[in-house]
Amino acid sequence: MERRPAHVDLLDDTHTRARPRVVVVGGGFAGLRAARELRRAPVDVVVLDRRNHHLFQPLLYQVATAGLSAPDIARPIRTVLRRQRNAIVLLAEVEAVRPAERILQLRDGERVAYDHLILATGLRTSYFGNDSWRSLAPGLKSVADALEIRRRVLLAFEAAEREPDPERRRPWQTFVVVGAGPTGVELAGALREIATRTLARDFRRIDAAATRVLLVDGASRVLPGFPEPLSDPARRMLEGLGVEVRLGARITRLDGTAAWLGEERVETRTVLWAAGVEAEPLARTLGVERTSDGRVKVGPDLRVPGHPEIQVVGDLAALRQDGEWVPGLAPAAIQMGRHAARNVRRAVRGQPPEPFRYRDRGMMATVGRAAAVARVGPFDVAGLGAWLLWLGVHIVTLIGFRNRLVVLIDWAWAYVTFQRSARVAEELRHPRPGEDGAPEAPPAEPRADP
Amino acid sequence: MERRPAHVDLLDDTHTRARPRVVVVGGGFAGLRAARELRRAPVDVVVLDRRNHHLFQPLLYQVATAGLSAPDIARPIRTVLRRQRNAIVLLAEVEAVRPAERILQLRDGERVAYDHLILATGLRTSYFGNDSWRSLAPGLKSVADALEIRRRVLLAFEAAEREPDPERRRPWQTFVVVGAGPTGVELAGALREIATRTLARDFRRIDAAATRVLLVDGASRVLPGFPEPLSDPARRMLEGLGVEVRLGARITRLDGTAAWLGEERVETRTVLWAAGVEAEPLARTLGVERTSDGRVKVGPDLRVPGHPEIQVVGDLAALRQDGEWVPGLAPAAIQMGRHAARNVRRAVRGQPPEPFRYRDRGMMATVGRAAAVARVGPFDVAGLGAWLLWLGVHIVTLIGFRNRLVVLIDWAWAYVTFQRSARVAEELRHPRPGEDGAPEAPPAEPRADP
Numbered sequence: 001m002e003r004r005p006a007h008v009d010l011l012d013d014t015h016t017r018a019r020p021r022v023v024v025v026g027g028g029f030a031g032l033r034a035a036r037e038l039r040r041a042p043v044d045v046v047v048l049d050r051r052n053h054h055l056f057q058p059l060l061y062q063v064a065t066a067g068l069s070a071p072d073i074a075r076p077i078r079t080v081l082r083r084q085r086n087a088i089v090l091l092a093e094v095e096a097v098r099p100a101e102r103i104l105q106l107r108d109g110e111r112v113a114y115d116h117l118i119l120a121t122g123l124r125t126s127y128f129g130n131d132s133w134r135s136l137a138p139g140l141k142s143v144a145d146a147l148e149i150r151r152r153v154l155l156a157f158e159a160a161e162r163e164p165d166p167e168r169r170r171p172w173q174t175f176v177v178v179g180a181g182p183t184g185v186e187l188a189g190a191l192r193e194i195a196t197r198t199l200a201r202d203f204r205r206i207d208a209a210a211t212r213v214l215l216v217d218g219a220s221r222v223l224p225g226f227p228e229p230l231s232d233p234a235r236r237m238l239e240g241l242g243v244e245v246r247l248g249a250r251i252t253r254l255d256g257t258a259a260w261l262g263e264e265r266v267e268t269r270t271v272l273w274a275a276g277v278e279a280e281p282l283a284r285t286l287g288v289e290r291t292s293d294g295r296v297k298v299g300p301d302l303r304v305p306g307h308p309e310i311q312v313v314g315d316l317a318a319l320r321q322d323g324e325w326v327p328g329l330a331p332a333a334i335q336m337g338r339h340a341a342r343n344v345r346r347a348v349r350g351q352p353p354e355p356f357r358y359r360d361r362g363m364m365a366t367v368g369r370a371a372a373v374a375r376v377g378p379f380d381v382a383g384l385g386a387w388l389l390w391l392g393v394h395i396v397t398l399i400g401f402r403n404r405l406v407v408l409i410d411w412a413w414a415y416v417t418f419q420r421s422a423r424v425a426e427e428l429r430h431p432r433p434g435e436d437g438a439p440e441a442p443p444a445e446p447r448a449d450p
Numbered sequence: 451m452e453r454r455p456a457h458v459d460l461l462d463d464t465h466t467r468a469r470p471r472v473v474v475v476g477g478g479f480a481g482l483r484a485a486r487e488l489r490r491a492p493v494d495v496v497v498l499d500r501r502n503h504h505l506f507q508p509l510l511y512q513v514a515t516a517g518l519s520a521p522d523i524a525r526p527i528r529t530v531l532r533r534q535r536n537a538i539v540l541l542a543e544v545e546a547v548r549p550a551e552r553i554l555q556l557r558d559g560e561r562v563a564y565d566h567l568i569l570a571t572g573l574r575t576s577y578f579g580n581d582s583w584r585s586l587a588p589g590l591k592s593v594a595d596a597l598e599i600r601r602r603v604l605l606a607f608e609a610a611e612r613e614p615d616p617e618r619r620r621p622w623q624t625f626v627v628v629g630a631g632p633t634g635v636e637l638a639g640a641l642r643e644i645a646t647r648t649l650a651r652d653f654r655r656i657d658a659a660a661t662r663v664l665l666v667d668g669a670s671r672v673l674p675g676f677p678e679p680l681s682d683p684a685r686r687m688l689e690g691l692g693v694e695v696r697l698g699a700r701i702t703r704l705d706g707t708a709a710w711l712g713e714e715r716v717e718t719r720t721v722l723w724a725a726g727v728e729a730e731p732l733a734r735t736l737g738v739e740r741t742s743d744g745r746v747k748v749g750p751d752l753r754v755p756g757h758p759e760i761q762v763v764g765d766l767a768a769l770r771q772d773g774e775w776v777p778g779l780a781p782a783a784i785q786m787g788r789h790a791a792r793n794v795r796r797a798v799r800g801q802p803p804e805p806f807r808y809r810d811r812g813m814m815a816t817v818g819r820a821a822a823v824a825r826v827g828p829f830d831v832a833g834l835g836a837w838l839l840w841l842g843v844h845i846v847t848l849i850g851f852r853n854r855l856v857v858l859i860d861w862a863w864a865y866v867t868f869q870r871s872a873r874v875a876e877e878l879r880h881p882r883p884g885e886d887g888a889p890e891a892p893p894a895e896p897r898a899d900p
Contacts, residue, residue: 052604069519078652088654091608110612154502158541202528204538 019044019086022344023104023114025094025282027054027077029330030314031120033337034344035087036080041345045087046112048104052076052091055143058330058394061183064140064149065190066198074143094121096285099307116347118340119283119296120314123328126278126293136254137271140183149272153191156270157199160206171267173211176259178251179275180217181225182365185234187272188215189368192241213243214268216261217275218250223365223373225327230365230373233382237371251275277328279316286310291318301353302340308353311340319356326358330397335359364390469494469536472794473554473564475544475732477504477527479780480764481570483787484794485537486530491795495537496562498554502526502541505593508780508844511633513596515640516604516648520593544571546735549757566797568790569733569746570764573778576728576743586704587721590633599722603641606720607649610656621717623661626709628701629725630667631675632815635684637722638665639818642691663693664718666711667725668700673815673823675777680815680823683832687821701725727778729766736760741768751803752790758803761790769806776808780847785809814840 020043024031027049035047056073063070078089093107097117104112125139138148153175160172173195177188195211202208215238217224221231222238222245235245246261251271253260258267279294288304289297295318296304302317304310313336315328326332335358343353364374364386372387373380381389470493474481477499485497506523513520528539543557547567554562575589588598603625610622623645627638645661652658665688667674671681672688672695685695696711701721703710708717729744738754739747745768746754752767754760763786765778776782785808793803814824814836822837823830831839 052608066521069521071516071519076652082652088611090612091605092612155541158502161538162540162542202526202532 017044017115020115020348021046021113022116022118023048023112024118024120025049025104026120026122026314026316027051027080027089028057028120028122028314028333030122030333030337030340031118032077032080033334034118034120034313034341036084037338037341038344039084039086041086041341042348043086043116043344045084046114047077047081047087047089048092048094048106048112049077049089050091050093050107051142052078053143054080056398058397060140060143060146061186061190063143063146064153064187065194066150066154067190070143070147094282096282097310099286099304099310102309115309116344117310118337118344119286119310119312119316120333120337121280121282121316123277123293123295123315124280125273126276127273128276130254133254133273136256137178137273139273140187141277149187152270153194157195157203157206157208157211159269161203164205169206170212171257171269173206173208174214174266174268174270175212176214176216176251176266176268176271178216178259178271178273180215180219180222180245180247181274182223184215184217184272184274185222185238185365185367187274188213188243189238189241189366189371192243193368196242214246214266215243216246216249216251216259218248220247222247226363226365226373227375227380229380230375230382234365234367234373237367237373237383241368241371277315283312283316286312300355301343302336302356303343303353308347311343313337313340319358321358327363329363331361332358364393366390467494467565470565470798471496471563472566472568473498473562474568474570475499475554476570476572476764476766477501477530477539478507478570478572478764478783480572480783480787480790481568482527482530483784484568484570484763484791486534487788487791488794489534489536491536491791492798493536493566493794495534496564497527497531497537497539498542498544498556498562499527499539500541500543500557501592502528503593504530506848508847510590510593510596511636511640513593514590514599514603514637515644516600517640520597524593544732546732547760549736549754549760552759565759566794567760568787568794569736569760569762569766570783570787571730571732571766573727573743573745573765574730575723576726577723578726580704583701583704583723586706587628587723589723590637591727599637602720603644607645607653607656607658607661609719611653614655619656620662621707621719623656623658624664624716624718624720625662626664626666626701626716626718626721628666628709628721628723630665630669630672630695630697631724632673634665634667634722634724635672635688635815635817637724638663638693639688639691639816639821642693643818646692664696664716665693666696666699666701666709668698670697672697676813676815676823677825677830679830680825680832684815684817684823687817687823687833691818691821727765733762733766736762750805751793752786752806753793753803758797761793763787763790769808771808777813779813781811782808814843816840 022038022043023046024035025048027047032054035045038045053074054077059068059073062068081087081089094104095107096105098105102114125141127133138145140146140149156172160169163169175191177184191213195208199208222235223231238245249261251259252262254271258265259271283294283296286296286304295316296312297318298312299305302311302313304312314333317336319326339356346353362374362376364372366372366387370384370387372390373382374386374389472488472493473496474485475498477497482504485495488495503524504527509518509523512518531537531539544554545557546555548555552564575591577583588595590596590599606622610619613619613622625641627634641663645658649658672685673681688695699711701709702712704721708715709721733744733746736746736754745766746762747768748762749755752761752763754762764783767786769776789806796803812824812826814822816822816837820834820837822840823832824836824839
């Protein structure tokens with residue numbers, strides 16, 4: 001078969017190629033970094049993603065809470081890689097990996113051969129087996145998730161304003177956030193800020209400040225994945241904002257009209273799910289050992305045992321280091337992506353892979369304006385200092401991402417004035433009981449859904 | 451019944467009130483202006499809309515073509531009216547007007563009484579009876595419409611990049627825009643600019659510049675509603691951008707794989723509908739004379755014959771002046787809204803209404819960067835001059851609308867660099883034949899939908 005430019009035969013399923021082909025599945029922090037680090041390598045790079053955009057995940061909660069527009073934190077993957085001549089980007093959903101044949105099976109029936117595979121599909125929201133909860137309590141992993149949460153939150157306040165009966169109004173003004181990790185903490189804090197500061201003056205009938213926000217977690221402290229000393233300050237900041245923190249509590253039932261915390265029934269129309277994550281089913285097709293949440297156990301060099309040509313990076317990779325899991329954070333994903341690319345370059349040169357070393361630069365979570373917690377090296381910071389640090393880090397990361405000015409203007413504006421510049425719900429219609437996206441009305445009271 | 455603050459009993463359906471209640475249906479240019487002009491009047495104002503946001507319609511096509519984020523041109527209605535103490539905003543869909551009882555029937559069963567009614571619901575996309583085309587060829591009236599068009603356009607290019615067979619790739623790179631009014635002209639021009647400038651460097655396999663854009667209209671000239679001298683320059687600019695203008699041609703059939711222009715079958719996966727508008731069914735319930743497209747024939751004072759307490763404004767109002775229809779443009783809507791408010795104030799003072807006078811400040815349409823046509827008073831302008839005028843007018847109008855800086859930065863950036871800052875499709879998944887939002891695959895070739 002005669003040599004054609006790399007991009008012409010990139011979807012073939014043969015292995016007769018002039019240059020080895022590196023297929024990267026997933027255009028998140030890990031996958032994108034891996035692809036970029038291969039720009040000077042003598043390989044053809046194919047990036048597959050089922051969405052067209054790379055997402056700046058750490059600020060996705062700001063889209064969900066109307067602080068940012070979706071495009072502010074999303075950028076087309078092919079634009080990011082535009083100038084990388086040895087890379088192409090294809091919109092495709094990978095259904096299965098066939099390690100024996102070194103082939104990817106796509107959802108639409110096509111097959112893509114790889115010489116090196118870098119799997120970076122990340123994790124999805126997990127409902128711990130209660131998949132019927134998915135429609136009742138949206139998670140926050142994609143832009144679509146964020147817009148659905150935004151829609152429900154804005155809709156809830158509008159419905160409350162419509163409801164003359166205080167008894168029936170209360171559930172619309174009660175928000176339950178499940179999971180007290182960084183995302184849950186950010187959402188809960190933002191919801192109280194929206195209610196007390198952003199919307200307070202906009203509504204006539206309802207007292208937006210009377211909005212209840214419950215943050216529920218089965219653990220004994222907020223930010224369970226964070227260093228212990230950060231949990232109490234974070235909890236105090238949340239409670240300072242008016243968030244009701246319920247620890248050691250689990251959701252036992254959801255039905256669209258209420259959330260059950262064990263025996264306690266909390267009437268609510270809006271439940272947001274930040275409780276857990278799990279691997280996409282794709283990971284199963286690797287046929288290797290995985291953790292209970294489906295992450296792939298990789299060797300110290302990020303390679304999959306028994307398949308030296310397959311590396312798993314980012315949140316999907318399960319790797320212990322000094323007895324601790326490498327955390328599912330953007331910095332870890334970026335470091336892994338860079339390392340996977342290095343290993344590919346070494347393999348092309350006939351050199352053995354190197355072990356991956358995660359450099360812990362700390363972690364941070366924000367609660368609200370001027371309120372955050374952070375661990376930086378050996379130091380734990382809380383309050384304004386941590387928040388300024390958080391702000392600085394995200395601004396610096398965003399710079400060069402895209403559209404920095406717009407993002408920073410929007411964002412600074414939102415924080416300083418408590419305004420939310422993106423308070424548009426794409427199709428904010430008044431829900432009828434059982435209508436798509438609308439909580440179901442309780443059987444007993446047909447008018448409860450005004 | 452004792453006097454309570456206006457906002458408490460605003461949803462009652464009685465007419466025992468201390469101050470007359472003015473209900474405005476629709477938060478567009480006309481309705482919002484009417485509400486604001488009543489801010490000092492001794493009345494209670496209720497604004498009902500089924501969406502939470504006021505939309506800057508003239509730039510909606512920029513959202514559809516990824517030039518702007520939806521929130522850039524949308525603003526919560528209740529935020530606009532925040533400081534107007536005599537006004538409340540309620541998210542509600544009005545199902546029927548009961549002129550005899552002076553009551554509005556809401557979709558959710560509630561009833562709202564009015565003393566004065568200002569109907570400003572605008573118009574929706576019309577498929578001239580072919581309602582099955584609605585899913586095959588989205589219109590452009592709402593944010594949801596714009597995001598759906600954006601999704602389909604971006605998806606089409608992604609699908610083309612995926613398709614190895616040039617024969618099967620062509621339909622993905624063929625766009626048919628139906629209707630050569632301002633919206634159709636703007637969409638067609640923007641599509642060619644996106645293909646030739648914005649995306650050209652992003653794709654490897656496809657030649658984005660080979661993208662076909664057909665602009666189809668049954669009329670004998672583009673911009674049929676505009677002064678005749680503007681049509682030829684507009685057409686030349688479109689053809690200069692590479693748009694194939696097909697006049698005197700009508701769509702006779704759509705099936706998701708092709709569009710039929712009479713006998714000619716054009717294979718296409720993306721058809722955009724800007725061909726016609728019609729009134730929402732609500733207008734019918736007024737029980738008064740209407741035009742063939744359902745607009746309400748109002749008297750010279752904007753009142754509905756036989757119902758002095760009902761005024762119809764904006765696109766929904768059918769009014770002839772000097773033998774010509776008052777055009778469905780934002781300036782006309784704003785003038786009508788202002789006038790309706792004046793008539794209400796006069797009625798409250800016991801004075802008779804005044805006739806409405808439309809002041810024609812001209813009209814303009816943009817084709818692309820540095821290309822537009824405009825009539826200003828007696829002058830017809832085309833080209834760069836008209837475009838700078840168009841740009842200036844929209845910038846001025848946007849200032850004070852919201853977030854002007856963000857919009858202008860985004861927008862200027864898009865024009866100067868041909869970039870499109872909002873190229874995110876909220877849920878851009880690879881379509882399967884028949885999948886929602888995905889064109890159906892032709893029965894013959896199951897793989898035609900890659």
